[in-house]
Amino acid sequence: MVERLRRPTGRYAGKAAGERQAERRQRFLDAALQLFGAGPGYRSTSVAALCEAAGLSTRQFYEEFRTLEDVLAMLHLQVNDWSEKAVVEALTDTEGMPYAERYGRVFRAYAASLTEDPRRLRITFTEIVGVSARMDEQRLARRARWVDLIRTEAAAAVERGEAADRDYRIAAAAFIGSVNGLLHDWGAGWVDATLDEVVDELVRLLLALLRDRD
Structure with a gap:
C-alpha cells in the first residue's frame, strides 16, 4: 500500500499547516455539499469532479481523505x-x-x-x-x-x-x-x-x- 503523503508542518502565507489543512478540508466539504446535495449526488460524483469543484488537486484530496x-x-x-x-x-x-x-x-x-x-x-x-x-x-x-x-x-x-x-x-x-x-x-x-x-x-x-x- 502506498503511504499517504506527509503534511507540511511550517507556516506559509502567515498560516500554520493546521490552518491550511482545515481550509482545504472545508473547501472539499463545501464542494461536496453542492455536488452531493444539489446534484448530481454522491453516487454520481467522482473524486476528480469533487477536486475540480473545490479548486484543489487529487493529491490534496488524498492528503485529507482516503475515499469519497x-x-x-x-x-x-x-x-x-x-x-x-x-x-x-x-x-x-x-x-x-x-x-x-x-x-x-x-x-x-x-x-x-x-x-x-x-x-x-x-x-x-x-x-x-x-x-x-x-x-x-x-x-x-x-x-x-x-x-x-x-x-x-x-x-x-x-x-x-x-x-x-x-x-x-x-x-x-x-x-x-x-x-x-x-x-x-x-x-x-x-x-x-x-x-x-x-x-x-x-x-x-x-x-x-x-x-x-x-
Whole structure:
C-alpha cells in the first residue's frame, strides 16, 4: 500500500499547516455539499469532479481523505452538528418559558437549520441512506443522539411537572421517525404543504408527546 503523503508542518502565507489543512478540508466539504446535495449526488460524483469543484488537486484530496465516502461521512456529521447547535442555542434562549412555547421554538430552530438549505435535507435524509454498513451505522447513531436529547428534555419536563412521568424511549423514537420521514417527503416534493404547515404539524406531535395524560 502506498503511504499517504506527509503534511507540511511550517507556516506559509502567515498560516500554520493546521490552518491550511482545515481550509482545504472545508473547501472539499463545501464542494461536496453542492455536488452531493444539489446534484448530481454522491453516487454520481467522482473524486476528480469533487477536486475540480473545490479548486484543489487529487493529491490534496488524498492528503485529507482516503475515499469519497469519508467526505460524505464528515459532511453528514457537519450538517447534523449545525442542527444540534441550533437546538442547544434555542434551549438556552428559551429557558424558563412555558413548555409549549419553549419546545415549539426549539423544534422550529431545528427545522430552520435543516431546511434553510435544501442541500442539507438531501444529505441528511437521502444521500447517506444505503451507501454502506458504515454509513447506516453513523446515520442511526446520530438518530439515537436526537432520541436521547428528547428523552433528556422529557425527563426535565417531568421534574417541572409539565409532562407525564413515563418511559419516553418509544415515543421519542417514534417522533424522530416522523420528523425524518415527513421532512424527507416534503423535501422530495411528495407532500402538498408549505414548510410552515409541516413544521406546525411536527410541533403538535412533539407537544402531544410531552402532554400530561391527565
